[in-house]
Each structure stands twice: as C-alpha cells, then as structure tokens.
Amino acid sequence: MAGTIQRDVTAGLDIGTSGIAVAVLNRGCGPKPEPLGYGFCPSMGVEKGRVIDPEDTATAVKKAVNDARVAAGVPFSSVYVNVDGPDIVARNDSVKQAIARRQVIERHDLHKLQLHFCETILPANWSVVQLVNIKFYIDGKHVTRPQGCRGRELGLSATVLAIPSKQMDQICQCLRNVDLQVNQTAVGPLAAAQAVLSGVERQLGVICVDIGAGLTKTVFINHDMLYHLSIFPVGAGHITADLAVGLHTSLEAAEKVKMEYGLGVINGHVQVPNLSGAGYNTVPGELVHKIIRSRIEEILDFVKQFIEKLKLEASLPGGIVLTGGGARLVGLPELAQDYWMIPVRRGYNMLLGEDVSDNENAYRYTTAVGLALGGTGQRQVTCGVRRIVEGGLVGRFKSWLR
Numbered sequence: 001m002a003g004t005i006q007r008d009v010t011a012g013l014d015i016g017t018s019g020i021a022v023a024v025l026n027r028g029c030g031p032k033p034e035p036l037g038y039g040f041c042p043s044m045g046v047e048k049g050r051v052i053d054p055e056d057t058a059t060a061v062k063k064a065v066n067d068a069r070v071a072a073g074v075p076f077s078s079v080y081v082n083v084d085g086p087d088i089v090a091r092n093d094s095v096k097q098a099i100a101r102r103q104v105i106e107r108h109d110l111h112k113l114q115l116h117f118c119e120t121i122l123p124a125n126w127s128v129v130q131l132v133n134i135k136f137y138i139d140g141k142h143v144t145r146p147q148g149c150r151g152r153e154l155g156l157s158a159t160v161l162a163i164p165s166k167q168m169d170q171i172c173q174c175l176r177n178v179d180l181q182v183n184q185t186a187v188g189p190l191a192a193a194q195a196v197l198s199g200v201e202r203q204l205g206v207i208c209v210d211i212g213a214g215l216t217k218t219v220f221i222n223h224d225m226l227y228h229l230s231i232f233p234v235g236a237g238h239i240t241a242d243l244a245v246g247l248h249t250s251l252e253a254a255e256k257v258k259m260e261y262g263l264g265v266i267n268g269h270v271q272v273p274n275l276s277g278a279g280y281n282t283v284p285g286e287l288v289h290k291i292i293r294s295r296i297e298e299i300l301d302f303v304k305q306f307i308e309k310l311k312l313e314a315s316l317p318g319g320i321v322l323t324g325g326g327a328r329l330v331g332l333p334e335l336a337q338d339y340w341m342i343p344v345r346r347g348y349n350m351l352l353g354e355d356v357s358d359n360e361n362a363y364r365y366t367t368a369v370g371l372a373l374g375g376t377g378q379r380q381v382t383c384g385v386r387r388i389v390e391g392g393l394v395g396r397f398k399s400w401l402r
C-alpha cells in the first residue's frame with residue numbers, strides 16, 4: 001500500500017464483546033473510500049459491549065491497532081470509536097436561543113446551541129455518544145445551512161444518544177492507555193448500518209439488526225434519519241454458552257458446533273469433547289438444534305416486539321438487514337423472514353466486492369468500516385470540534401459535535 005498517491009486516512013475502532021476490530025480507509029478521490037488495512041484481536045475486559053477493565057481492553061486495542069497500522073502502512077493516532085452497551089438511551093428534543101440584532105450565525109453559534117441542547121436534556125452523570133437527526137431553524141423555519149444567515153431566533157431539534165459517564169470514562173481511559181485520540185464517538189449499530197445499508201433503503205425505511213456476541217442492537221432508519229434504537233443484552237455468544245452447558249462441553253467446542261450446524265436440521269448424533277478432555281459425549285442432533293433455536297427465538301422475539309411497537313409490519317419497504325457475527329448463523333435469514341413476515345437479507349460491509357458471503361472481513365469489520373466511513377464524511381467538521389474541545393467548553397460532550 002505504501003506509495004498511494006493521495007492519502008486522507010480515517011480509522012474506525014470497534015470495541016466489541018468478542019473482538020476489537022480496526023478498519024483503516026483512504027478517502028482518496030475515487031467514488032468510494034478504499035480500505036487500506038484491517039486489524040483484529042479477541043477482546044479482553046469487555047462485557048456486553050461495555051469496557052469494564054480499561055487496562056485489559058487497552059492491551060487488545062493496542063494489538064488490533066498495531067496490526068491495522070502495519071497492514072495499512074500508515075501510522076494513524078486518532079480513531080472514530082463505537083460506544084455500546086445496553087444502557088444507551090436516545091432522547092429527542094428541541095431548544096431555541098435568541099440571536100443578537102445584526103449578528104450573522106457562525107459555526108461556533110451552532111456548536112454552542114448543540115452544547116446547550118445536551119446540557120438541558122441530559123442528567124449530570126450522562127455523556128453524549130452521538131447527536132443525530134440534527135435540524136436547525138431560524139425564526140421557526142427549517143434551514144439546511146444556517147451559517148451566514150441572520151434572524152431573531154436560532155432553534156435546534158435533534159436526537160441525543162447518551163450513556164452513563166462512568167462507561168464513557170472507561171473507554172477514554174482505555175484509549176489514553178494506548179495513546180489514541182478520539183475523533184468522534186458513535187453508537188455501534190448506527191455505524192454498522194452505515195456500512196451495510198444502501199441510500200435507498202435508508203430513505204424507504206429499513207431495520208438493521210446487529211447480532212453481536214453480547215448484544216443484539218436494532219435501529220429503524222427512515223428518510224435517512226434514526227427513528228428508533230433498541231438494545232437487547234443477548235447475542236450469539238449466549239448460544240455458545242447454552243451449548244457448552246447443555247452438551248457438557250467446552251466453549252471452544254460449543255462455538256464450533258454453533259458455526260457448523262447453525263439452524264440446520266441435524267440428523268443422528270453429534271460428538272463433542274467432554275469437559276474432562278478425556279473422551280467424547282454423543283448427543284442427539286435434535287438437542288443441539290433445540291438449544292440453538294430457543295436462544296435464537298428469544299432474539300427474534302425481541303426484534304418482533306420492536307417491529308410491533310413501531311407498527312412496521314406492513315410498512316417497511318427496505319425490509320430487515322441482518323449484520324454482526326451472529327447474522328452468519330446458518331439458516332438465520334430464512335427463519336427470521338418466516339418469523340417476522342418481512343423480507344430479510346444479510347448485510348455485508350459495502351466496501352468489499354460482490355461475492356462476499358464467505359469473506360470474514362465482510363462481517364468482522366462491518367462496524368469498524370462504518371465508523372471510518374462516518375469519519376470520511378466529517379473531516380472538516382471534526383477540526384471545528386477540536387477547537388471547541390481545546391477551548392475548554394466541553395467535557396462530557398466532546399467528540400460528537402457536528
């Protein structure tokens with residue numbers, strides 16, 4: 001990769017329950033950003049998407065980042081990073097502020113209003129992960145580019161995605177331990193959606209379901225805006241744990257069984273190493289199927305409730321897109337489609353070519369690619385944010401202003 005003529009590099013860091021994944025992209029001047037390299041390391045110190053031991057997590061982050069630096073051939077020191085966990089909340093609201101006579105609205109006025117917005121709606125011990133659906137209004141009228149305009153009153157409506165500050169602090173500490181700066185934070189499922197959904201799906205109305213190891217995250221996107229987000233603290237890792245318990249075998253052996261059989265019908269028996277390591281247990285294929293299926297049905301039920309709550313049964317033209325490692329489970333799209341009665345497809349990291357179904361990168365780096373893609377579209381904005389951060393205006397609100 002060394003010697004690429006135009007380099008404008010962004011790196012996405014996905015801190016997942018089972019793995020740390022890094023994707024490095026070059027925005028370049030082509031129609032799509034070009035992947036420069038990837039890095040991966042099994043996670044440590046992460047539980048259900050939350051960093052619970054920043055030092056352990058930092059060790060894994062360091063390895064994944066170093067691998068990505070070598071693969072990409074570029075020494076990046078800042079990242080777009082996900083913040084996940086079952087405690088993420090989304091709140092919609094709006095604020096208004098008077099504009100002084102003859103004052104022209106500038107970018108810092110927009111940033112100040114966003115800060116005021118977050119201070120108004122968030123309790124003291126919560127931190128902003130991301131601000132989305134941002135709309136500015138001048139004298140009550142929606143304005144796409146308020147900068148340079150005049151008026152009497154500047155308004156803002158937005159959705160803030162927030163997390164308890166303690167969890168944000170753990171991530172910041174982890175990244176400080178490895179000398180990485182945060183360009184911007186984003187919630188994982190929105191980043192994954194960025195990497196797998198087409199513009200048409202986002203406009204028409206689509207649900208993206210990210211089945212990770214510890215969490216299942218569901219977002220409904222319509223008119224290119226986030227309408228609803230819900231996080232369920234159960235993921236594909238629970239299937240592995242259930243199999244290990246139910247078949248009296250190790251997690252490694254259970255993981256293999258899950259990947260091999262998935263939701264397929266298993267005739268006859270399956271042999272798994274027993275826990276003492278001195279032989280095999282012979283278990284009925286039917287039992288294996290039952291264990292996998294009952295946990296998957298729990299996840300499918302969660303999504304079904306999401307669909308019913310939003311009354312989307314008959315009005316989801318973009319269908320449902322499955323992503324995350326759990327989406328690879330054999331037979332899952334077929335079962336899910338029967339269950340939800342809505343068209344379902346698997347979503348792949350869109351930077352890969354056409355035939356990607358067997359490509360590990362298509363799944364493993366989806367969120368990291370989405371984070372980096374978000375970065376490629378926001379470079380100039382981020383420079384503005386940094387100035388504000390350095391100016392000391394923000395603490396718990398940094399890394400997300402737009």
Ligand SMILES: Nc1ncnc2c1ncn2[C@@H]1O[C@H](COP(=O)(O)OP(=O)(O)OP(=O)(O)O)[C@@H](O)[C@H]1O
Binds near residue numbers: 019237258324325328
């Ligand atoms: N072929 C497969 N069949 C079934 N499950 C799979 C397959 N490949 C990966 N998985 C499962 O996907 C999970 C990992 O997915 P992913 O990398 O999206 O999770 P994560 O980002 O680490 O977790 P989370 O998003 O919940 O924090 C693991 O539980 C793994 O066993």
Ligand SMILES: [Mg+2]
Binds near residue numbers: 016188212213324367
């Ligand atoms: Mg994940």
